[in-house]
Amino acid sequence: MMQALVVEKPGSAVVRQVPVPRAKKGEIVVQVKRVGICGTDLHIYKGEYLSPYPIIPGHEFSGIVHEVGEGVEGFRLGDRVCADPNLSCGRCRFCMSGRANHCDRWDTIGVTLPGAMAEYVAIPAELALLLPDRLTFAEGAFVEPVACVVHAMNRLRPSVADRALLFGAGAMGQQWVQALARSGVSELTVVDLTEEKLALASEWGATRVVRAEDAEAELQDFTGRNGYDIVVDTTGVPAVIENSFRYLAPCGRYVQFGVTNDQATVDLRTFDLYHYEWTLIGSMALNHTMAPALAWLEAERLRINHLVSRELTLEGAVRFFAGERYPQDMKLQVSFE
Ligand SMILES: [Zn+2]
Numbered sequence: 001m002m003q004a005l006v007v008e009k010p011g012s013a014v015v016r017q018v019p020v021p022r023a024k025k026g027e028i029v030v031q032v033k034r035v036g037i038c039g040t041d042l043h044i045y046k047g048e049y050l051s052p053y054p055i056i057p058g059h060e061f062s063g064i065v066h067e068v069g070e071g072v073e074g075f076r077l078g079d080r081v082c083a084d085p086n087l088s089c090g091r092c093r094f095c096m097s098g099r100a101n102h103c104d105r106w107d108t109i110g111v112t113l114p115g116a117m118a119e120y121v122a123i124p125a126e127l128a129l130l131l132p133d134r135l136t137f138a139e140g141a142f143v144e145p146v147a148c149v150v151h152a153m154n155r156l157r158p159s160v161a162d163r164a165l166l167f168g169a170g171a172m173g174q175q176w177v178q179a180l181a182r183s184g185v186s187e188l189t190v191v192d193l194t195e196e197k198l199a200l201a202s203e204w205g206a207t208r209v210v211r212a213e214d215a216e217a218e219l220q221d222f223t224g225r226n227g228y229d230i231v232v233d234t235t236g237v238p239a240v241i242e243n244s245f246r247y248l249a250p251c252g253r254y255v256q257f258g259v260t261n262d263q264a265t266v267d268l269r270t271f272d273l274y275h276y277e278w279t280l281i282g283s284m285a286l287n288h289t290m291a292p293a294l295a296w297l298e299a300e301r302l303r304i305n306h307l308v309s310r311e312l313t314l315e316g317a318v319r320f321f322a323g324e325r326y327p328q329d330m331k332l333q334v335s336f337e
Pocket residue numbers: 037038039040059060145
């Protein structure tokens with residue numbers, strides 16, 4: 001048996017004993033070393049996402065290969081690995097046109113299948129990537145979130161000297177700061193509630209930071225024609241999203257990266273969408289972007305070590321789900337190291 005965090009039903013998580021998974025044909029079992037907690041996990045906890053219950057969450061993880069199933073090549077016991085949590089069939093219309101994250105038979109470890117908030121997790125071997133020696137398990141558990149940013153950058157394709165406005169400077173927002181700064185945007189304004197997070201954004205590439213409570217006044221001259229070419233929401237807060245459209249310049253591009261609850265709506269003046277020729281871009285999870293994310297981390301083009309603000313036990317993760325949070329929280333990881 002092993003310890004696992006199980007969300008029994010929306011609003012109820014416990015740590016309990018469950019059987020250790022066995023590697024079926026084509027699978028490996030990974031002994032988990034680190035697993036990140038992300039906004040999606042909170043939505044799963046609250047019953048606002050795509051999960052069946054009970055579910056073991058945890059889709060951002062690293063560890064070592066504990067068992068190798070029949071027919072698996074390329075992995076040996078003890079290999080350090082991370083993994084793309086998304087299963088796709090490779091044969092549906094979406095898989096066959098570069099949209100595997102919309103696969104007809106889509107499944108995700110830790111969302112629809114048992115995840116990594118447990119001592120062991122079974123995954124199809126084809127989803128695993130060897131973790132280079134120089135990367136820590138903490139970094140290994142960060143490859144998946146970085147891969148989501150890589151996917152979003154592929155969706156957005158910023159142009160040189162675009163002016164960008166970013167809402168939210170949490171763990172994902174901070175990666176956006178680095179990614180946008182590297183992509184060659186000119187201005188990069190970041191809005192957040194927390195002073196410390198804004199200071200970090202300044203340090204890593206923001207050209208201007210604004211406290212959320214001052215945003216109305218400080219950004220009043222940056223609306224409509226004088227707005228931003230790129231506006232990105234990483235907060236998932238409907239009120240923030242609704243207000244952010246006014247900062248879009250003509251031909252501006254808006255990216256919905258933050259996850260709202262699955263019933264949220266916002267008002268958008270459709271005349272503005274027409275008249276200003278805005279582009280609205282959603283970005284969901286990742287799409288075969290683990291390898292570039294790993295390359296980014298290995299080359300230290302994107303750094304995440306300063307973003308891991310707390311290491312938790314499984315019990316600590318239960319307390320986090322139940323509401324034990326701190327304003328300075330960035331990325332939290334459950335550690336079995
Ligand atoms: Zn995530």
